[in-house]
Amino acid sequence: MKSRQSTKKEELYLTLSKKKGKNVQILPELCAYTPREVYNLLLTSERIKNWFKIVGNHYYPNSSKKILLLYPCSTIKPFWESRSYKALFETLKEFSEYRNYIHLVTISEPFGLIPEDFYGKKGDGYNWDDEWYDVPGLFEWWVKRHGLSYEKEYLDKSIEIIAKNVAQYLKKTKDIYKVRIAFVRTYSSSLTKKDDHTHCRMIELASKISGVKVKILPPKNLVKKIVSTHGRFAWDMYGVAHPEAQEYLRQYLKRAIKRVILNET
Known part of the structure; x- marks a missing residue:
């Protein structure tokens, strides 16, 4: 006889997670709907453990990559089919001449870092082609909306595990x-930092562990401007994909390219 918890998980998979893949499969064994489930997944999933080894120990970016751009994962899988990534790719089109210097890397829970080199590919220990995950279990609003238990202890433990792997890569x-650069959700639409701003917290902790600085954007004043001009819903809904956020990123990358590629001040 199925437990109430397993029945609820199966229901969430069938009604929500399964529908988030665009021509790809969302694997039920890679779905987690509470902080405790995410933590257990991080401890037990061989696929996640293998990926951590690849990113932490074996994979190195091409030496031509001079600008690291960390960008948040999306609800829709694969990432590049989402509104957020389509907005990003439009922004990056402007830098076609220098695109090879920019290294786009997705920051994700529970897999940590997923470099663009792996998008749409599969190999020994990974599949970023047609098998994906759905892990909303670290977001307090989502967990409580579905009447599930939100234990902050397991949120913090999960963030720490992922951050350690990110730190390995940074180092x-x-x-x-x-x-x-990390272009992630830095503030809520009420202009506060929240415990479940997972990407921001992962990168902050990884930077502290590794001793490697990462510029975390967008700044508070930009979020405030978007909210005051367009309303809280604009930031809540679009986040870093908002046109004004993308314009900020475009200008920041433009200055970075001038400084490190063209050696201009």
């Missing part, structure tokens, strides 16, 4: 990248 690539 081993510290002599490759000249600029490191």
